[in-house]
Amino acid sequence: xxxxxxxxxxxxxxxxxxHRTAPQRENRGGGWKIAFIVLIIxxxxxxxxxxxxxxxxxxxxxxxxxxxxxxxxxAVFLANGQVYFGHLKERTAKYPLLTDIxxxxxxxxxxxxxxxxTNTNTNSDATQPQISLIKLGEExxxxxxxxxxxxxxxxxxEDLKDDSKVVQAIKDYKKK
Numbered sequence: 001x002x003x004x005x006x007x008x009x010x011x012x013x014x015x016x017x018x019h020r021t022a023p024q025r026e027n028r029g030g031g032w033k034i035a036f037i038v039l040i041i042x043x044x045x046x047x048x049x050x051x052x053x054x055x056x057x058x059x060x061x062x063x064x065x066x067x068x069x070x071x072x073x074x075a076v077f078l079a080n081g082q083v084y085f086g087h088l089k090e091r092t093a094k095y096p097l098l099t100d101i102x103x104x105x106x107x108x109x110x111x112x113x114x115x116x117x118t119n120t121n122t123n124s125d126a127t128q129p130q131i132s133l134i135k136l137g138e139e140x141x142x143x144x145x146x147x148x149x150x151x152x153x154x155x156x157x158e159d160l161k162d163d164s165k166v167v168q169a170i171k172d173y174k175k176k
Contacts, residue, residue, distance in 0.1 A: 073160040073167050074098075079153045084136075085166055086147075088157055095148040101136035102170055133169045 074088045076098055086101040107130045137145045160167050 073164075073170065074157045075160055075166070076149065076157045077155045078149065079155055084147070085160070085170065086136075094151055096151060096154065098147045098149060099145065101145055101147055102133050102166075102173075103136065105132045105134045106130070107132070133166070133173060135173060 072087075073085060076084045076086070076088055078084070082103065084098055084101055084103050086098045089097045089099060108127045109130055135145075136147070137143055
């Protein structure tokens, strides 16, 4: 029969000799720190990326800023069908500002063609529109010569050439 190992006499038995120790775990305390740092990096990168996307896509400042010149006249076309002429400023704001404003007013004049003595009402009556350039501020309620327009009401705007009929009419009006 096999014999058990003999313990040397006079030596006390070591308390840990028969005690099994649990397997050593890796230090997992640093894992949450790494995850937190990665999360912070992702949030910062996302914030920076979002800022530049907003600037380039939604504000589109580049194309607006190129022609924001106070000497250039713009035609501003609104969703309700009105068109105003003036200098469009603060184009990226929620309410862009239009200054030095003019608009067109159309009056219909009835002209009869042919014999004046005829009393028949036929298609010989022709209407010829008379178009007038009106300066904002001359109306009964006396508005100031500036208008804040909701950005979502502006369909589009365009720069006018110096030799356009509207710009020439504005220059003639200013000479008076």
